[in-house]
Amino acid sequence: MNAFECLGHDIYAVDAGYVRPLLAAIHLVVENGRVAIVDTGSKGALERTLDALKILRLTAASVDYVMLTHVHLDHAGGAGQMMQAFPQARLVVHPRGAPHMIDPSRLLAGVTAVYGAAEVVRLYGKILPIEEQRIILATHGSRVDLAGRELLCLDTPGHARHHVCVRDGRSGNIFTGDIFGLSYRELDTDGRQFIFPTTTPVQFDPAAMHASLDLLMGLRPSALYLTHYSEVREVAAKAARLHGLIEKHVSIARSERNAGDERYPRIRAGLVDLLLDEVRRFGCRLSPTRVLELFATDLDLNAQGLVVWLDTQS
Known part of the structure; x- marks a missing residue:
C-alpha cells in the first residue's frame, strides 16, 4: 500500500x-x-x-x-x-x-x-x-x-x-x-x-x-x-484463525500462571514461538529477525496484557 x-x-x-x-x-x-x-x-x-x-x-x-x-x-x-x-x-x-x-x-x-x-x-x-x-x-x-x-x-x-x-x-x-x-x-x-x-x-x-x-x-x-x-x-477465514490464536494466547498465559516474577519473560518467549510458527505456516518469506522487529512492541504489549489478565483470574 x-x-x-x-x-x-x-x-x-x-x-x-x-x-x-x-x-x-x-x-x-x-x-x-x-x-x-x-x-x-x-x-x-x-x-x-x-x-x-x-x-x-x-x-x-x-x-x-x-x-x-x-x-x-x-x-x-x-x-x-x-x-x-x-x-x-x-x-x-x-x-x-x-x-x-x-x-x-x-x-x-x-x-x-x-x-x-x-x-x-x-x-x-x-x-x-x-x-x-x-x-x-x-x-x-x-x-x-x-x-x-x-x-x-x-x-x-x-x-x-x-x-x-x-x-x-x-x-x-x-x-x-x-x-x-x-x-x-x-x-x-x-x-x-x-x-x-x-x-x-x-x-x-x-x-x-x-x-x-x-x-x-x-x-x-x-x-x-x-x-x-x-x-x-x-x-471469515481470518476470524476463524484469530479465534484459535486467542485461545493459544490464553493457553500460553495459563501455562505460566505460577512462574512468579518470570511470568512476563516466559509468556513473551511463548508468544515469540507462536508468532514465528504462524509466520512459517503462512508461508511468509521474511526472515525471523525481520518478523520480530516488526512485532517487537506488539509482543511486549501482548505479554503485558496476558500478565494483567492472569491477575484477574481466580
Whole structure:
C-alpha cells in the first residue's frame, strides 16, 4: 500500500506516520463532499490528513465527524489537534472513552507509566483536550449520518472496554480498530494477508474478544479496515484463525500462571514461538529477525496484557 490509497466505496487509507511506515492507518469516508475520519493517529497525523483532503479537493470544513475506535493514543492521540483543525466536526467515541478525551490527564499518566515521559512526547506529542459539547457518545447501535450515508457504531470489547467498530452502510464493510488484530502489509505473501491478535496491557478479555469477532462476522462484511494496517479480505477465514490464536494466547498465559516474577519473560518467549510458527505456516518469506522487529512492541504489549489478565483470574 501507499501512504494514501483509495480502497473503493469512497473510503481512503492515510498512513498516520506513527513509528514506521504502514503501522497505523487513518481512514476517511467521503460522501457527497462530506467526510468522516476513523481514528486519528497521533503526532504528525494532522498534516498527513490535511494533505489527503487536498488530494480529494476537500477542506477542513468538509469534515463532519472524527470517529475513534478506542482511546489508545496510537488511535486517538491526534484527536484534539484534529478537532481544533476541523471546527465543524463532532467527535464520536465510546462512553467509557469520552472522559479521557475531555480530560486526557489520566490517559497520559497511564501511558507515561508504561513508556516514560520522554518517549510519550516523542511518540505522541501534545495531547489536547476536547470540549464535552462537541462529543457524541458511540453507544451500541447508535448511527451517524454522513450526508445520508449511515455509519453504525458497534460495542466491541475484548481489546479494550471502550472499543467500538464502525460499519459503513454503503459498502457493508467495517472499521475494526484493534479488535480484529494486526495485519502488517510487510507480511503479505502471494496476495494473502497475515493476521495476529493484539491484547492490551490492562483490559484484555478473551471471552469478550471472541464474542466481538462473532458479532462482526454475523454482519457478513466482505472486507475489514484495521488500524494496523488497513484493508483485509477473506475475513471469515481470518476470524476463524484469530479465534484459535486467542485461545493459544490464553493457553500460553495459563501455562505460566505460577512462574512468579518470570511470568512476563516466559509468556513473551511463548508468544515469540507462536508468532514465528504462524509466520512459517503462512508461508511468509521474511526472515525471523525481520518478523520480530516488526512485532517487537506488539509482543511486549501482548505479554503485558496476558500478565494483567492472569491477575484477574481466580
